[in-house]
Amino acid sequence: MTAAAAPPAAWWRPQANGQAACDLCPVGCRLRVGQVGPCGTRANHGGAMVPLHYGxxxxxxxxxxxxxxxxxxxxxxxxxxxxxxxxxxxxxxxxxxxxxxxxxxxxxxxxxxxxxxxxxxxxxxxxxxxxxxxxxxxxxxxxxxxxxxxxxxxxxxxxxxxxxxxxxxxxxxxxxxxxxxxxxxxxxxxxxxxxxxxxxxxxxxxxxxxxxxxxxxxxxxxxxxxxxxxxxxxxxxxxxxxxxxxxxxxxxxxxxxxxxxxxxxxxxxxxxxxxxxxxxxxxxxxxxxxxxxRDSRCPGCEAVLVDRAGYRGVSRLTPQGACPACGVVQPFVM
Ligand code: SF4
Incomplete structure (x- = not known):
């Protein structure tokens, strides 16, 4: 498996002094040439921002x-x-x-x-x-x-x-x-x-x-x-x-x-x-x-909607996401 070729980094601006200003997150880094952001995911390579882990x-x-x-x-x-x-x-x-x-x-x-x-x-x-x-x-x-x-x-x-x-x-x-x-x-x-x-x-x-x-x-x-x-x-x-x-x-x-x-x-x-x-x-x-x-229970009738043991869930919801006992549709994406 070869890595996908990295596209240009998004959301950054070149600066006059060779620095790269990152607009991705609120940290707001200005990276010098050769510097890696504190996130470890972006670096200034020769005045251009590069996504380090693309692919x-x-x-x-x-x-x-x-x-x-x-x-x-x-x-x-x-x-x-x-x-x-x-x-x-x-x-x-x-x-x-x-x-x-x-x-x-x-x-x-x-x-x-x-x-x-x-x-x-x-x-x-x-x-x-x-x-x-x-x-x-x-x-x-x-x-x-x-x-x-x-x-x-x-x-x-x-x-x-x-x-x-x-x-x-x-x-x-x-x-x-x-x-x-x-x-x-x-x-x-x-x-x-x-x-x-x-x-x-x-x-x-x-x-x-x-x-x-x-x-x-x-x-x-x-x-x-x-x-x-x-x-x-x-x-x-x-x-x-x-x-x-x-x-x-x-x-x-x-x-x-x-x-x-x-x-x-x-x-x-x-x-x-x-x-x-x-x-x-x-x-x-x-x-x-x-x-x-851990279980999801119907707020109206207390019936179990999703039975969970550890990380494994067993849904008892209807295919439409309704409670199997009282029939009220619940906020689940099925
Ligand atoms: S922490 Fe990373 S993503 Fe955030 S501004 Fe700095 S370089 Fe960009």
Missing amino acids: RIAALALDPIEKKPLYHFHPGRDILSVAAPGCNLHCAFCQNWNLSQRHDASTRPATPAHLVDAALADGSVGLAFTYSEPLVWFEFVRDAALAARAAGLKVVLVTNGYLNPGPLAELLPLVDAANIDLKAMDDRFYRRVCRARLQPVLDAITRFVAAGVHVELTNLVIPGHNDDDASLQALVDFVAGLGRPVPLHFSAYHPAWKLQAPATPRATLERAHDLARQRLDWVYLGNIVGATG
Whole structure:
């Protein structure tokens, strides 16, 4: 397999002094000749911006779609999941830092056509760009998404939502579903722990929803950092204000990379779940063994809509996405 030839980088401007200004994400880098962006995905080669991982992949696996996590999008199906190294955030607690933060992670060649063929052969519902940050793998994700759509496959992003409005508007028409991390409703948290800002993430979430993309949100609950009731309530209020049902996943943190706080206790997740359920119908708990809050239940009659054991979901919804007991159509994409 040879790598697909890289097209010119998108969303950058040459500067008079040989620097390259990147307009892809809110970090807003100006890279000197020879410099690699802190995301590890773009570099200034001789005054021109180059996408470093175009046609290179670091991970490829057929996963249950519940693992993304997406609980309301083709429940029970598998999705071919792919990643390149790199991320534009630097969260001290990153659970995937070996891929997101190590610029020397090994890669192998791949083309959009190869990924599409593999997805079709595997019976996958589509392609998921996940594990690291797909938004800064922009050119390859765009081209692979185009190929996937042309083959009738769905396109899924698992993302931090940290992208400027222009490139996001270019990408959104190619995206069917996204799980977006909302790490805290606290700009100080984003600055201190992730070296980023909150508002661009909130804006991106709003844009995904407005574009009609199926959206679910994940909040990694970290003891002592974002697990107090006021923080959780602010998060829930934001989700409730998005104007349509958006499933919210509270995920357990485990010590990783630079943050070695104690793992999230089950009781903390259950407190978050109970608080959120006062305003939201669709709240789930993840990354913890045997947790309640995995199944989807009808808000009206409590019937099980999707039965989940581990990452495997078994849908009991009708083909139209209605509750099998009371017949009310539920917000699932089937
Ligand atoms: S995508 Fe990378 S190079 Fe571009 S602004 Fe963001 S961090 Fe900097």
